[in-house]
Structure formats: structure tokens, C-alpha cells
Amino acid sequence: MLEVKGFSAGYQGNDVVHDVAFHVDPGEAVMIIGSNGAGKTTLFQSMCGLLSPSSGKVLFEGDDITGMPAERIARLGMRFVSAQRHLFPRMTVQENLLLGAYPRRLDPETMSVVLDLFPRLAERRRQHAGTMSGGEQQMLAVGRALMSKPRLLVLDEPSTGLAPLLAQAAYKALGVLRERGLTVLVAEQQVPLAMAFSDRGYVLENGFIRLQGTTEELAANPGIRRAYLGVT
Amino acid sequence: MTANILDGIVLGLQFGLLAAGLTLVYGLGGVLNLAYGQMAVVAAITVSLAMDAGLPVVPAVGVGLLVGGVFGLLLDATLLRPVYRLHGEARVLLSLLLTLGVSFIVDGFLNWRYPLKALTLHIGGGAVEILGVPMRRGSLVASAITLVTFAGLFVFFRYTALGRAVRSVIEDEEGARLVGIDPNRMLRLILVLSGVLAALVAVTRSMVSPVDVKSGLSITVFALIVTVVGGLGNVAGALLAGIILGIVNVVAADLIGSYISLIILLGAAAVTILIRPAGLLGVKE
Numbered sequence: 001m002l003e004v005k006g007f008s009a010g011y012q013g014n015d016v017v018h019d020v021a022f023h024v025d026p027g028e029a030v031m032i033i034g035s036n037g038a039g040k041t042t043l044f045q046s047m048c049g050l051l052s053p054s055s056g057k058v059l060f061e062g063d064d065i066t067g068m069p070a071e072r073i074a075r076l077g078m079r080f081v082s083a084q085r086h087l088f089p090r091m092t093v094q095e096n097l098l099l100g101a102y103p104r105r106l107d108p109e110t111m112s113v114v115l116d117l118f119p120r121l122a123e124r125r126r127q128h129a130g131t132m133s134g135g136e137q138q139m140l141a142v143g144r145a146l147m148s149k150p151r152l153l154v155l156d157e158p159s160t161g162l163a164p165l166l167a168q169a170a171y172k173a174l175g176v177l178r179e180r181g182l183t184v185l186v187a188e189q190q191v192p193l194a195m196a197f198s199d200r201g202y203v204l205e206n207g208f209i210r211l212q213g214t215t216e217e218l219a220a221n222p223g224i225r226r227a228y229l230g231v232t
Numbered sequence: 233m234t235a236n237i238l239d240g241i242v243l244g245l246q247f248g249l250l251a252a253g254l255t256l257v258y259g260l261g262g263v264l265n266l267a268y269g270q271m272a273v274v275a276a277i278t279v280s281l282a283m284d285a286g287l288p289v290v291p292a293v294g295v296g297l298l299v300g301g302v303f304g305l306l307l308d309a310t311l312l313r314p315v316y317r318l319h320g321e322a323r324v325l326l327s328l329l330l331t332l333g334v335s336f337i338v339d340g341f342l343n344w345r346y347p348l349k350a351l352t353l354h355i356g357g358g359a360v361e362i363l364g365v366p367m368r369r370g371s372l373v374a375s376a377i378t379l380v381t382f383a384g385l386f387v388f389f390r391y392t393a394l395g396r397a398v399r400s401v402i403e404d405e406e407g408a409r410l411v412g413i414d415p416n417r418m419l420r421l422i423l424v425l426s427g428v429l430a431a432l433v434a435v436t437r438s439m440v441s442p443v444d445v446k447s448g449l450s451i452t453v454f455a456l457i458v459t460v461v462g463g464l465g466n467v468a469g470a471l472l473a474g475i476i477l478g479i480v481n482v483v484a485a486d487l488i489g490s491y492i493s494l495i496i497l498l499g500a501a502a503v504t505i506l507i508r509p510a511g512l513l514g515v516k517e
Contacts, residue, residue, distance in 0.1 A: 050406060074412035086407030088400050099400050099411050102393060144411065 001026045001152055001183055002078070007056030009046035015054055016042040017207040024152065024185050029178050031194040031215075032187045033228060034204035040187035041083060043204070044156045048080035049073045060152065079150035083157040085141040089130025093121050096129050096140055100147030107147075114143045117173055135166035142173065153177070155186045159193055171197050191228035195219055235365040236483050242371045244478020245378040246437060250451060251458035251470035252385065253429035259402045259465015261419040263315060263327040265307070267334040268430055269451030274338060275300040275431030276351040276443040289353065293435050300431025304423035307334070312423075316416065335448060342445040350444035351434065374436035381432060385467055398422060402465055457497070461504045463514025473512055477501065 002024040010016035017039040024030045034040050046053040049070030058066045060078050070080070088096050097114065098106060115122040118139040124132060129140055138158060145153060158174070159167035171193050178184055178197070187204075188194035194201070201218050203211040211221065218224050225231040254268050265271075279296035283289065311334065315327045342349075355373050359366035389395040400408040401415045408415055433451065434443050458477060462469030480500045485493035504512065 048410075050409070069414070070406070070409040071412050071414045074410055080410055082406070082410065086404050086410055088403035088407055090403060091396070091399065095396055098393070099396055099408075099413075102397055102400075102411055102413060105393070148412070 001028075001061060002185065003057075003059040004047065005057045005059075007043070007047070007053060007058065009042055009051060009053040009056075011042075011051075013054070015207065017046075017204070020056070020204070020207075020209050022202050022209065022212070024183060026151075026183055027181055028200065029174075029184045029186070029198045031198035031201040032185070032204055033189065033191045033194055033201055033218075034187075035189055035227075038189075038204045039207040040189075040204055041156055042207075044080065044154060044187055045082075048078070048154060050080075050082075074148070077148070077151040078154060079145035079148060079152070080154045081141045081145050081156065081158065083160045085137050087129040087137055087140055087144070090128055092126050093129055093132070093140055094125045096144050097121070097147050100144035104148075107149075110147055110149060114146050117146075117176060118143050134161045135163070135169070138162060138166075138170055139173070142170075146177070150182075152183045152185065155184065157187055157189065159188065159190045167193055191224075195229075234363055236486050237479055238362060238365050238367060239371075240479030240482035241475055242367075242375050242440070242478070243482055244475035245375045245471075246433070246440075246474070247454060247458045247478050248462075248471040248474025249378045249381060249429065249436065250433050250455040251462060251474055252382070252467050253426035253433070254452075254455040255459040255462065255465055255470045256422050256467060257419075257426045258459065260398065260422050261316075261415075262320070262323045263312060263331075263419075264324055265331045265426070266328055266452055267307070267331040267338060267448075268426070268455055269448035269453075270335045270338040271300055271303045271427050271430035272434040272437075272451050273342065273443065273445060273448040274303055275427075276434035276438060276447070277342060277346055277349050277445065279435065279438075280349055280351040281346075296435060297428050297431045300427035300429075300434075301424045302427070303430075304425070304427025305420070307331070307427075308420045308423040316419075335452070339445070339448055346445055348444075350442040351438040352442040353435065353438045355439050368440070370439035374439040377432070377436050381429070382467075382471055389467070394421075457501045459511075461501050461511055463511025466511065466513045469511055469513030473504075476512075 005021050007020040008015045008018050020043060032040055042051065045051045047058050049068050052067050057064060060076060065073050065076065088099065097111065101107060101110065120136055121139055121143055124136065129137065158170050162170060167190065174184060175197055186194055195215050198215050200214050202209050203224065211218065254265060257263050257265050275296040278299045279292045282292035282295045311330050312327065315323055315330065318326055355370040357369045359368055360372060389399055397413045398418050398421065400413060401418045405415050437443050458470055458473050461477060462473030477497055477500060481493050481497045484496040
């Protein structure tokens, strides 16, 4: 579904991620784990068209989307939920969700699926997005992306700024989506959360992919247990 | 006093409509269009020429609105291209310089080709009494058109998918891109809309007083003042600021004198900005 090859990107000629390669198959949940500053956000932003990559290729369902602007990638069915969320703060929850479906008309079925998944959004439908709590905003960011019925959901640190219980709730909702067959790629520094959710993973360190494997393999790796899972 | 307030509202609606086109383009694209008044004047001269050529008023006005829209489209497609490559203050500054250049060129051309041309639309019939005050029919028609336009803008931005998409770019440009909205296409749409609004300003204004080839600068300046007081990028703010400043202007002109009223108008604008730097309905960045 998604294939990234020899991918490098960064800011003003200084690459932050180097020669990264990974893939996501249909129906999979894949995590990219790494500490703060490892390059996860740069990787995702340049893969999804918000930054331009310096070299490499990104294929989405066989189409070359390397360097395509974000709005075109979004329309192809690959939706990015940024860690900053980028909601429309002075628009209502309802309007944010409707914009998720743009330019298509309101599809009541998708709307009710999203509101079932996040009942809080149904309660706050008329409230401005900017006045909601961090957890609710994260729900809205995911809900807005779901309104377009994406085939691939790309999430950058969905746990950012959330209290532990809320972060767990966010991953629980993602787990429900997975069971329904949605393909998900997630970057996360709170590794235990991502591990409970993903089939496979890649470890990004200083801009390089150092390790890859199934979640079980990674969880059993002594280096990972020390660095990310707090096991000595 | 009632008469002053009513006259102030008539003028204020004009001010509001003036600012709406300017404020939208700024809010959406960070482009400050100093050729805005010239858009209005070009439309006015077009309407006047079309009527000279024998066209009835309504189709002539239609041609004027079309020319206003095309002016906006041309700006977007040509001169503003390099502007879009910049961001933040550099973008505002370059747009300001380039459109100022356009305003000089347009002014120069109009003064050379049509030095004495002016648009005056006579709305026939006597005065109509409102709350005991006799009002000129032209003022009332102009105000009615303005109100209908604002209602239309409100409905467009609040209840249509396209209008919401435009607002989403003002709210968060990256967010808009992430839901598949191309900010540049929205900006093109708004520049066309802005040209049509400028043309409409010229038409409604000409029902009250003539719009001649030298009106461009004053239209731009008033639009800027109202825009800043209302809050950049805020149409409702433009309407509110327009009405307040309109009333201030008329009352000051009546009590003190019309020469001083402009100074008072600017003073009121300055005080508002000191108290609320983001404008009446603006949001702090």
C-alpha cells in the first residue's frame, strides 16, 4: 500500500532523515518508533507533502507521490494527522468534520461512524474546535481524517500532549479502526502504547532506520527494552 | 440626530462593503492589495462607457462586475505569482509594492484616456421617509444592495462547502491542505470575488456621489482604515467597523465640520487600534 525507498529529507539542505526505507501492507498497523528528535515528524511531513524530500521515492498504491503537494496526497486517500493537529479553531466540531469530507457532500453514514467512535464529538458538535481539551482535539483530528474514508491513515504521535489515560483511549479508538480493516502508520515515542497496537515496526534513530521487525521481535530485543521500554 | 445616524449607517454600509473585499484577500493570502480602489474605478469607468455605448443600466453594471472579477483574476494569474512564493511579512510587503505599482499604472492610464469620465447612477423618484427622516432613494438602493451582498457573503461562508473551504484556509492553511484543499485555488476565487466586490462598491457609491477616475486612492485608503479597525481577514468585523466609522464620520461632520471629520475618523481608527491591536473582531495571532 505504501512503499518508501531511499528517502532523505530535512530543512534547507540539511537532511534530518537519511536513506529511509519501509513499507506498509494493506490492513497492517505499522509503527515508527524513536525518541524525540529522531526525525519521525520530518519523515512524515515530507512523505505527506508538507515538506519537500531531498531524495528517494514514496509510492502509494503503486502511484509515485514523491514531492506531491499535501492537498493532492490527501485526495488520493492517504490522510495525515499531524502532532499539531492543525484543526480549524474558530469553526465548530461539525464544520471541522464536514471539511474532512470536502469536496464531497455530507455522508451521514460516515458521520455517524465517526461520532459513534468518538461520542464526545457528538456532544460537542456545535462547540468551536479551539475551545476543546487536548484529548478532544486529538479525537477531532482523527475524526476529521476519517470523514474522507481514507485507505491509509498516517498519524504523527497521537499521544502528544495527552494524559496517560487519554493517550490510552486514543490508541483504543485506533485499535477499533484497525479491526475494521483500516491501514494505519503511526509514529510514536511512547513505545509501549504503539507496541500494544502495531503488527510491525521500525526503529528510527538519528534519522536512520536501525532496526525493524514484528512487534514481538522488537519487544524481545534487549536494546529496545533498555532504550524504550524502561527495562534494565 | 436620527438623521445623522441613518446617514451614518448608509455611509457605514459603504465602508463595510469597501473593506470586505480587501480584508478577505489579506486574511486568506496575506496579500494587501493597494490597487483595490483602482479595481473599483476601472469597473466604474467600464459601466459608464458601456452606458455611453447604449447599454441599459443593469447589463452595463453586469459588465462592470465582470471586469472587476477579471481584474482580480489577472492579478492572481500574473503579478501575484512571485508574491505567493514568499511567506509572512515578505509576502505582505511585496504584494503591497507590486499592487501599488499597478495602482499608479491604472491611474495614469485612466487620467490619460478618460480624464473627465465619471460614473453617476441616478436613482429616480423623490425622497423616502424613514423614521421621520427623508432619505434619498439612491442611498436606500445602495444600502439595500450592500445588505443583500453581506447576507449573501454570510450564507456563502457559513452554509456552503466552498465557503467553509475558504474559511478553513484562513483558520489554518496546513490543516486545509491536509484535508485536500488547495489554498492557491481558494485565493484565486477570493481575488475574483474581491474584484467583483470592488466593482459593486463603485456602483453603489455612484448612486450617492460620482465615482471619477481620481477616486481610486481614497477608496483604497478608506478600505484600509476600515479593514484594520474591523480586524484583518474578518468580514463581520469589516461590516461592524464600517458602520461605526460611518456614524462617527457623519456625526463629526455635522457637529464640527466636514473638513475635520476625516481627522476625527482617523483618530477613532487610531484609538481603536491602540485599545484592540487586532481590530474589533480580530483574533490575536
